[in-house]
Amino acid sequence: MGGFYIGRERKARKAYGFDEVALVPGEVTLDPNDVDVSWKLGDLTFAIPILVSAMDGVVDTNFAIQMGRLGGLAVLNLGGVQTRYDSPAKAIEEIVNSSSEETVEIIQRVYQAPIKEELIEKRIKEMKKAKILVAVSAIPQQAARFGPTAEEAGADVFVVQATVATAKYYSSKRESLDFGKLCSKLSIPVIVGNCVTYETAYELMQTGIDALLIGVGPGAACTTREVLGVGVPQVTATIDAAAARDEYFKKTGRYVPIITDGGMRIGGDICKALASGADAVMIGSAFARATEAPGKGYHWGMATSDENLPRGARVRVGTTGTLKEIVYGPARLDDGSQNLVWAIRTCMGYCGAANIKEIHEVEMVIAPAIKSEGKFFQRTQWRGIKK
Amino acid sequence: MGGFYIGRERKARKAYGFDEVALVPGEVTLDPNDVDVSWKLGDLTFAIPILVSAMDGVVDTNFAIQMGRLGGLAVLNLGGVQTRYDSPAKAIEEIVNSSSEETVEIIQRVYQAPIKEELIEKRIKEMKKAKILVAVSAIPQQAARFGPTAEEAGADVFVVQATVATAKYYSSKRESLDFGKLCSKLSIPVIVGNCVTYETAYELMQTGIDALLIGVGPGAACTTREVLGVGVPQVTATIDAAAARDEYFKKTGRYVPIITDGGMRIGGDICKALASGADAVMIGSAFARATEAPGKGYHWGMATSDENLPRGARVRVGTTGTLKEIVYGPARLDDGSQNLVWAIRTCMGYCGAANIKEIHEVEMVIAPAIKSEGKFFQRTQWRGIKK
């Protein structure tokens, strides 16, 4: 598996992120309309391989309903403002309107209100009423308690998400979550994350989970890499987890899809995640730019509220279009942040990939980031945020 | 062919762009005046190896005439404003004067006017009247129809250009262009593009085309790499296509020149493209800076007008000199954007290359981009655009 010496008798592999690779067009090209972009989670089939992150600035019940109607899946955070406040909009407003200096403190305070189980039920039922597939998320410490509540209230998918999830967690003070037990208690699919290595991915699949989130440290509103030094860039993390998925499938006949989570801003990044082996992607910041996002152009990472060691930032991305424009276009921006599905279809067409399985096989090259390819004129003025 | 692990059991080649290589002077040097920079396309010989991209902000009939008189070849876009409007200048003006926020929308609207076949004929005849060699371009969907029209009207070269062109395109809804059939129907040379791999280059040559455009994703006004993740940096793409050209020539005796298209801003980039194996280069943004360019210092990619997924940007490059100054000097700027032909001649002289074939053999080194070579003082003030 190669590796380079980084010091005396010590080698390290080089890991790659989205900015370091590019996809090679195929010998055969396809009409984008003929491409199949659907994927499966347990018995559920989704029309598009895009999930929206459980971030309070992005997903509320209304957003989840709109996204569900478009064929995607937005995850509602059961540990956020939606389940702590009867009127979460006011809490969000306070965060959004805070000055830069006080944001972390305000986020920390807002998230100290207790989670109310009746609000869990209420939020899920609000979404079910719209007849969409409902996904909710909890941290491992609360998963055993909230999982059954969520399923009972009608949730279709349960997500357990920590910065780093492993099959083996030890603590002298509290019992760790047994993923196997949780999966057998729930009849709905369980998505678990996040992880970045072959070994952990394989071990988590062995516990019986239904899908795996890949990504530690890459998100736009996450500072894990800075604060802790921990993280593996997403192209390599996805390739490694995909190898575990394929090996596990070969051994057991059970296919556990992997979902690359974090670090993708634009269509090109999503396409690269799929080419690295992802069955679907989970995206936050690109959707924080939707008119429907409760954060009104702001979002913040789930670890920003950590009382001791906040590891996230409030990021302003601006509001640039409707959710429909972001998902299905027509794109009114030329920077790859809108019409993500057509971007996936076009890319797959250029690469000759008829479905998600086939894009896993597309050739990649290591390529310098685009900025060094001659685009030195004032491109920035054309991007992004309307002032 | 080497390659590096980018993840478990998955390797990728490293691809190189212009900013990552430099040319090594030769053991022998030549007087630039003794260097031959001409190239051949079919039976046509051009004095200089420079084509101008079919971009509406750059090439109109007047620009094409001036460029033809200088020995180069400017390509007129048959799918742009020139064939949609009797007075294309007004449409261009609207795009140029739009504010940053509305540009994409305005471009999309302007390009919804229908293409008129009588304007195709009219534009070609306007150019023929000036007794220059005339080149026009169409997308594959319109090539079968516009090709014969163009030849009849007097065009000397027909260009078929898509973001990604392959010999094998499949669609359930429409028939794909048969390049072989097109070439046998037309008696003028057919240039096809764009492609970036050995295999596709070879297969396209086998269809009977007369020259090949190399480049996916690198142009200054193109956002394919960002939006779709697809692209191969130009040095590697050109080397690979040149290998296909040479192999095809060895097998068949027919020499199909390759034209590197996109990503070259300045003389040094052009020289590197030629050293990578290009027989000629196609350039947009450097010529958008000419007084004669209809875009008055602005240009935009052909895919910017895509209704669903615009993949281009309107880029302001400013107007810095006449077309003649850009091609033959004297350069009034020191940044390599003027007197491109003398730059090519001087480079070839320093490298000891007496003609285009010989510059294909010049040694390159992988070298850090110039910015990291100690030029940290305020150089930028000396470049480019007059305010």
Place this chain on the structure above:
Amino acid sequence: MGGFYIGRERKARKAYGFDEVALVPGEVTLDPNDVDVSWKLGDLTFAIPILVSAMDGVVDTNFAIQMGRLGGLAVLNLGGVQTRYDSPAKAIEEIVNSSSEETVEIIQRVYQAPIKEELIEKRIKEMKKAKILVAVSAIPQQAARFGPTAEEAGADVFVVQATVATAKYYSSKRESLDFGKLCSKLSIPVIVGNCVTYETAYELMQTGIDALLIGVGPGAACTTREVLGVGVPQVTATIDAAAARDEYFKKTGRYVPIITDGGMRIGGDICKALASGADAVMIGSAFARATEAPGKGYHWGMATSDENLPRGARVRVGTTGTLKEIVYGPARLDDGSQNLVWAIRTCMGYCGAANIKEIHEVEMVIAPAIKSEGKFFQRTQWRGIKK
């Protein structure tokens, strides 16, 4: 040991810094509360693996007392303003209030006042009164003289620090410091630095010293790399010195801890230094941001005062929190500059390292710096300095 050709018949190893690597989460994860972060120096045990650099803008007696109470070790510079002035605060104020243009000159002048031995004693006693472990530092030229004075006055640790320290120094004009003699004369632990190679680390350990400082050129307020071209990035330097420590331990049974010194701004960098093999880290700029730091948000390197060739800069880092917040939190910033101990604990937990020895074995990957991982929105506004 690999290496790459950098020219004809000449190879060089590639050396790595903090921005080029990242830590890989473990298969097993641990509760951060269960992690042991203590380390030993001679017979002394410290609760946390953090020393504070002997910089006059950072450490005065009050700062050292506060840091000692928190379980860390701040080193007082015996060659700085504390021992040259009865009221060092005034000297510091002059430096801090100087304009950028005059800073170097003012620093040079301020440091020309003579060192008074009675002030050495006075400062050490001030600190001892607070019943903390006291560490002081001198340059090699003054170590033989100041070492005994310091021990007598009650110092618990003596640090000898030069930009580059070796076991073999030759001068035609003055006798060089004999580290072996110094160590046998003093009964308190002697820390020596700085060095960056296996060979020098091994030879210095052989002289009998008790710990070694690793790092030439990387500090935020040090310009040795620019001015002299000399330096080895910290990840590689630490790995190499750790190899020497382990080999020396294998041979002799004596464990000489190594302390990575310089170039670490945030929690992630500290974690990477520990993963590279450091037993502890020495930090300057992160602590210059403490309310307790005498420099009021400014600090400057020890070599800035060099009369002939200043090799340091006055750097403004701003004041962002109390020393306690920086060490133990709660962090009020999300950028990794506060609650360093919890960052170390969390990182070790994620990597499955139960103690400092185990984090030495954690896997690293070579990874692109974080900026290229998709964090292009306005993050900077969220960092650091209150205006």
Place this chain on the structure above:
Amino acid sequence: MGGFYIGRERKARKAYGFDEVALVPGEVTLDPNDVDVSWKLGDLTFAIPILVSAMDGVVDTNFAIQMGRLGGLAVLNLGGVQTRYDSPAKAIEEIVNSSSEETVEIIQRVYQAPIKEELIEKRIKEMKKAKILVAVSAIPQQAARFGPTAEEAGADVFVVQATVATAKYYSSKRESLDFGKLCSKLSIPVIVGNCVTYETAYELMQTGIDALLIGVGPGAACTTREVLGVGVPQVTATIDAAAARDEYFKKTGRYVPIITDGGMRIGGDICKALASGADAVMIGSAFARATEAPGKGYHWGMATSDENLPRGARVRVGTTGTLKEIVYGPARLDDGSQNLVWAIRTCMGYCGAANIKEIHEVEMVIAPAIKSEGKFFQRTQWRGIKK
């Protein structure tokens, strides 16, 4: 010799510049005062290994006299304003006072005045009167004519300098310079440049020249890399030329020193050039900052005046100190741009190199540029130019 694939069946070596390497301290260190930094050119010995480039903004007769008195060697350009104008100061003033937009044109015009042979004699005699060693330079086209004139007028060293010099130059229109003939005609040492490869260096040495200038494209006021794409970064170019020098010495017993020319801004760069194998360095921009420089803080490349294709820029570097401060200190800046000789001595001391021959053997590592080593605070405000 290694090399990496940059495309199908085509390899390229990686070449390194100053920002990519760093020097490793030695196991033995020396007192900087004990280090010998002298070098020899023919029978002449120079106290310091620093030449000043023949740039009109840097070297006039007064500057050359001052530099000669300090033990260095400043080269006067025989093809510049000094030999075209009786009062060159006025011409320089016009260039310095021009606005950015018109500089290139003004430089081109100023350099169209004819060179007067009587001024060549006059300038050389002005310098000889001060009893310094006098060096002057000409381009190859004028070398045969100006060389004897210069020697007769009293010059001690004759420099022939072109962007790229080779032993074999062919032109259909004019005879090329025969270096062998020139050297046998002159009895003073002849320095020739510039070149960057082993082969050309070796062949030029065989012609009988006395020293070689190394460097194509790296200078701060030179845009050859941008305009022509030609250049080899200086560390690799110097290593390769040094290998030719050593091989030539082995074969013939004649030692032809090599002088690295261009791309060195600060002490660290100079030290790296010496460690790469240079016997001396030639520097422009660092000396343009001297009070004595006629350009008053501005300088421009020799190729900026090219009528057809200017390949240089007027660069403002500001005036930061006297020539003596730049050469021997005391440095009043901390950025490595002053007291260059003490920087060389200190570096050699840290690396254990007692003389120039020994620094050729110092170990280098490939290291990331300093900016990525954690220096993210506002350092820039502390550097350089007084506003």
